[in-house]
Amino acid sequence: MGDLELHILGGGREVGRAAIEVTYRDNSSLLLDYGVNFDENDVPQLPLHIRPLKVKGIIASHVHLDHIGSIPLLYVSSSPVFVATKPTIQMSRYMLEDFLKLSGYYLPFEYNEVLSMLESADAKDYNNTIELDDFQVELIDAGHIPGSAMIKVYIKNKVLLYTGDVNTIETKLTKPADISKIKDVNILLIEATYGMTNHPPREIVEKAFIYSVKEVIDEGGTVLVPSFSVGRSQEILCLLAEHLPYLDVYYDGMVRTILDIMLENKKFIYRSDLLEKAASIFKRVRGWRDRRKAWRNPSVIIASAGMLKGGPSLYYVKKISDSKKNAIFLVSYQAENTPGRNIIEKGRISDEYPLINARIEWFDFSSHAGHNGLLNIIRAAKNLEHLIIVHSEEETALALANYLKETLGIEALVPNNGDTITIA
Numbered sequence: 001m002g003d004l005e006l007h008i009l010g011g012g013r014e015v016g017r018a019a020i021e022v023t024y025r026d027n028s029s030l031l032l033d034y035g036v037n038f039d040e041n042d043v044p045q046l047p048l049h050i051r052p053l054k055v056k057g058i059i060a061s062h063v064h065l066d067h068i069g070s071i072p073l074l075y076v077s078s079s080p081v082f083v084a085t086k087p088t089i090q091m092s093r094y095m096l097e098d099f100l101k102l103s104g105y106y107l108p109f110e111y112n113e114v115l116s117m118l119e120s121a122d123a124k125d126y127n128n129t130i131e132l133d134d135f136q137v138e139l140i141d142a143g144h145i146p147g148s149a150m151i152k153v154y155i156k157n158k159v160l161l162y163t164g165d166v167n168t169i170e171t172k173l174t175k176p177a178d179i180s181k182i183k184d185v186n187i188l189l190i191e192a193t194y195g196m197t198n199h200p201p202r203e204i205v206e207k208a209f210i211y212s213v214k215e216v217i218d219e220g221g222t223v224l225v226p227s228f229s230v231g232r233s234q235e236i237l238c239l240l241a242e243h244l245p246y247l248d249v250y251y252d253g254m255v256r257t258i259l260d261i262m263l264e265n266k267k268f269i270y271r272s273d274l275l276e277k278a279a280s281i282f283k284r285v286r287g288w289r290d291r292r293k294a295w296r297n298p299s300v301i302i303a304s305a306g307m308l309k310g311g312p313s314l315y316y317v318k319k320i321s322d323s324k325k326n327a328i329f330l331v332s333y334q335a336e337n338t339p340g341r342n343i344i345e346k347g348r349i350s351d352e353y354p355l356i357n358a359r360i361e362w363f364d365f366s367s368h369a370g371h372n373g374l375l376n377i378i379r380a381a382k383n384l385e386h387l388i389i390v391h392s393e394e395e396t397a398l399a400l401a402n403y404l405k406e407t408l409g410i411e412a413l414v415p416n417n418g419d420t421i422t423i424a
């Protein structure tokens, strides 16, 4: 047993299910994220198990389910402190409520555990250090979604940083990740969802999106934008408020609750002025009466869920897909075997549904750093001793590790779930 060990409980050679345990002298540990993935039948896949009594604290990088979905499990038999930013804590209630509604049958916890988790919550701002047993912890802006954090841990004489999901560019909602705080890091655990690809510049994607929306509306059509309820929906609302404020824009689904939480936490929103403007000029769908009306005239409808696995977006697709005048603009990542991916690849929700006549387009609004952004993060660590790649498909992670070795002479580890990494 080494003094300091990292246990990869999830997110090893896979995107999502982030879960890392940092153990000191075998009797005290911190949990960095405890997320969930879904298999092809939508059954939740939990991370590996840990002994909850040893855990001195759970730190959540951000509110996406692949980072927080399994945290309530720890509260079945224990009550460790739950540390995250205020928006992450507030939004987690709704994300987990929704998760229980959709997948409760498979989950070894209930709403009570979610409540215990929220009762144990300790909201922290960026750049404040807190003590948890032998560990000192600091949250740093990760630029991924509002409230997202990189987690910096000072332990013994080492500095560890786990990026969570990270983005290095400016968007309407987020400033770039604060990589000035990476300088003294010795152990870097980095996500690499897009380890070997770069995204097109954001301004170009934004311009193309605005142009296409205008085109459809000018022809008398309606645009449906199925979108993740945390982050992407509000980003699209900001874009429309800035460039096309005169349009009829509706928003529907969990987007609404999350928008309210973001407006309560303006210091975590980069262009909160645009988000406020969007909330005041655009229309919130309040129920079925609004919903039935929204798609009948030329308008833009932003609705969850982003991959069309449920939520009001599925209703709107059925209503608008028959007409060539209308359009479905996908602005979020579409996982395999989801209705969203089927729409892009086969032009239909699934084999049981008719072909879609409406115009279909996908826009690369990513909230993850591309290859060059990840390199900037790695280069920022001037005292790097251990580099560990997580939250990445196996092929991508190995290709990135190989690239780093050949071009920068940096050795990176690509662990499997279940691996222990001992820090000398």
Ligand SMILES: [Zn+2]
Pocket: 016, 018, 064, 066, 067, 165, 391
């Ligand atoms: Zn993630």
Ligand SMILES: [Zn+2]
Pocket: 062, 064, 144, 165
């Ligand atoms: Zn995320």
